[in-house]
Amino acid sequence: MSALGRAVTLLLRTFSRLFLLLVRAASCFSRDPPTPGPPRDPLLLIPAKGLAERIRRGELKSSVVVQAYISRIKEVNPALNALVCDRFEEALCEARAVDDLVASKAEDKATMEHKYPLLGVPVTVKEAFALQGMPQSSGLISRQALRSTTDAAVVSRLKAAGAIPLGVTNCSELCMWYESSNNVYGKTRNPYNSKHIVGGSSGGEGCILGAAGSVIGVGSDIGGSIRMPAFFNGIYGHKSTPGIVPNEGQFPNAHGSRIDLLCTGPMCRYAEDLPLVLKVMAGKNSEKLSLDQDVSLRSLRFFTMENDGGCLFVSSMDKELIQVQKQVVQHLETSLGVSVQPINIYNMRYSFQIWSAVMSLDGDQGESFTDLMSDGKRMWPSWELLKWLFGLSKHTIPAIGLALTESLANLNPQGNAKMVQKGKNLKEELNTLLGDDGVLIYPSHPKIAPRHHEPLAWPFNFAYTGIFNVLGLPVTQCPLGLSQAGLPLGIQIVSSQYNDHLTLAVAQHLEKAFGGWAPPRNV
Template sequence: MASPFTARVQLLLLKAVGFLIGLVGRAALALGSPKFDSRTTHPVTEPLLLLSGVQLSKLIRQRKVKCIDVIQAYINRIKDVNPMINGIVKYRFEAAEKEAHAVDQKLADKQEDEATLEKKWPFLGVPVTVKEAFQLQGMPNSSGLVNRRDTISKTDATVVALLKEAGAIPLGITNCSELCMWYESSNNIYGRSNNPYDLQHIAGGSSGEAVLIGSQEPGASSRSPMWMQGTRDLGVVPNKGQFPVAGGAQEWFQCTGPMCRYAEDLTPMLRVMAGPGIKKLKLDAKVYVKDLKFYWMEHDGGSFLISKVDQDLIQAQKKVILNRILIEFIYSQTDAIMYSLWITMEPVKFVDLLGDHGKPINPLWELIKWCLGLSRYTIPSIGLALFEEKLKYENEKYKKFKAVEESLHKELVEMLGDDGVFLYPSHPTVAPKHHVPLTRPFNFAYTGVFNALGLPVTQCPLGLNAKGLPLGIQVVAGPFNDHLTLAVAQYFEKSFGGWVCPGKF
């Protein structure tokens, strides 16, 4: 077993290598990035694009707005901004237009009252996009893996089918990181996605959905460090029909949920996407935010592996606290957070996924090829595969770390109960510039820890910083208490204005 000193030296070397890779990446960015007239996407001028999904569907059901007009407005917006942000990687505009006309014809032929229509189709005519990792019939399903670039979905993922049954109309599929294993949406098939608030910055997450939603395009995905409204709970929304396929302990971490601009869309979308899993939740329970117990932490206590939390994010968090209710405090340790994230994972053969269950790759050889510009894999995937090779299962260490994870889980669950929420940074920084995440690969721990602990989380935007980049916070609750986090998200949105349109800063 390596000594603590040796392990620390290895981590420092890893960090140094990441820093050098980041320097090379930023140099490449400066030399090779496409140039745009503006650093942000264009502001919205079409009123339909500023309505929530709930509002749009209501207007369509009331026959006050034509579904085809809604779909066309979104198509026009996508054509305008997608060349800048590269959020949608494959369109299905013609099919969407046909489906919109079918909705208008259905409403013209049937004179059912609005309540009946809402029960049948709660999102009738509402445009959505789907992460490329999920099957959408007729669309690619590669998860950014070059080996799978010709893989076309023959059916819909369960969650996509549920959205379609609710009346939603998919406009296309969105970008993701290679195998959804990195927090910058970039791969060697579709390239990278850009942040609509500043094109030189990352979109965040493992999905390009956030850039679409932030630019007034539709979305239905999972949470993102770019702080769009998003929520998820483990074991609620079905994962069937996405790649990579989770197995063993991975199923515990793989979770799906809606991502929207407006908080009022989260609960009804979660109802649809959860299917039978909705029985685990208490979404009909009335929540009085003033009666909730609030707990908070400004940061994880400090670590040389993770960035310090930006003062902008700390101030945004304090603004929430000072303008709200009595706050109680909880303290933890960075080590406990990191341990709880890593040690609950069983050994995973990521190299098998990279080989698409064919011949496993040689990570060291791929690193050499990448340095020569010859590898088909991205450097985050190669780095993860190399890290995987160094992981050694040691029973005593596993038991020790598992005990830390279980202790933290017990502490949080008992503290939160059924009437408490925990406020915590979603990420230690605002959206960084492209390639910078390579120098801070463990910053994902701020969200990853709650995956490891199996707790529901809702991401909430809190305006923009002085440079026009989004600020936000995550709200955590006890198991299956999503109704609490969703209620707080709506409360924050009403109090702080929620999502802010890019291009108006």
């Protein structure tokens, strides 16, 4: 590294540390509400698959299950601000209709299981997706009065499978920041400690699931927006192979080169629900993923990489995350008799630069982030920043910051082209390494759930998840218990394209070994 590079790095890290000290000092005086405790109703501890089976057999009434989740949401949401608009009355009506269908015995159990694999099961939906009658602002004040008249593709498929939506959950402004806070609904707080973030952009979804206010949910991911909230809230999240699950019906949607980066997928409290929900979301495309195929974990090849190799823009790894990854490796070697090979892939250190270069490939040809913020009108990000300083802007500072950096994205076309090529080389390298029987264990994020506003000090930490959107690889985020401070730990499991069933199988194995989702404690 050159002397200038070292000086810039030192300056950035010094600024970040000072900013973090200020944020942590301020958080000591903040009045965040107390964190809700663990759920008391045993119905809230049954996986979606088990709930649907018992409802179809008539052992449980959907109306009772839905009411249990409504009661839990009413208990936890005032402190968390995860669910931003509910449809409780409609959900109870739909649940009673399910109970009537089961009682009528109009269809045999096998037919009902085939038609309604999620019969009577509550589901929550990220507010960025269309859910009929619900808002779809994506955190933009200019869209706060909008109400959806149709359902997004995945929402429609979940409904057809028998799932019952309870409402929509919070996200970051325009789904492009990893703290879920906006000027329409405010900020969402972590169910494990309300002073900490829930991640983004599917943060409200991760939060309500982690708090046991939902059992399955709908998220989307263009740079880690499923996996980061899943990690920070102690649940499972899956970014599938691109093109498997439809993205239609969400705002903003992807265009041009970003289409292959954006993935819609399931967020679940239990690993066993991931294949079922993914299958429903994917429809006929699920046949490409071999989700019903038995996986012999002992026959897989395992690789592990403990960090990104040293990106200048990303913070160092938390020690507890390094330690828990080592525990995963040790468990796999001991329980399966496999050898987990440590690797160090050089180009991973350019993860942020690669992601940023691919996101800006379309240049002026596609709809820009600034265009979306301004609702098609002319907007000057620098002027918006000045307005924000005086409390006059309708936008959040992360959104304004992104609009400012977007204008700089194409100032170095040769540098961008170089990073795009690095991404292509990295994709080829990882696909060759993994083949059809390889799995990579990789950190979900360099930090355990940060405090509110801390992401501003390390805005590019999402590179640990974002790189896999560029590479087009399926990834499952797995919870691994709680830290000493009671916050979730986790890991990413990565495979090559169309081998989602491998990451899902490893996730279910790790759930049994490490306990999976752990209920929040009172803080």
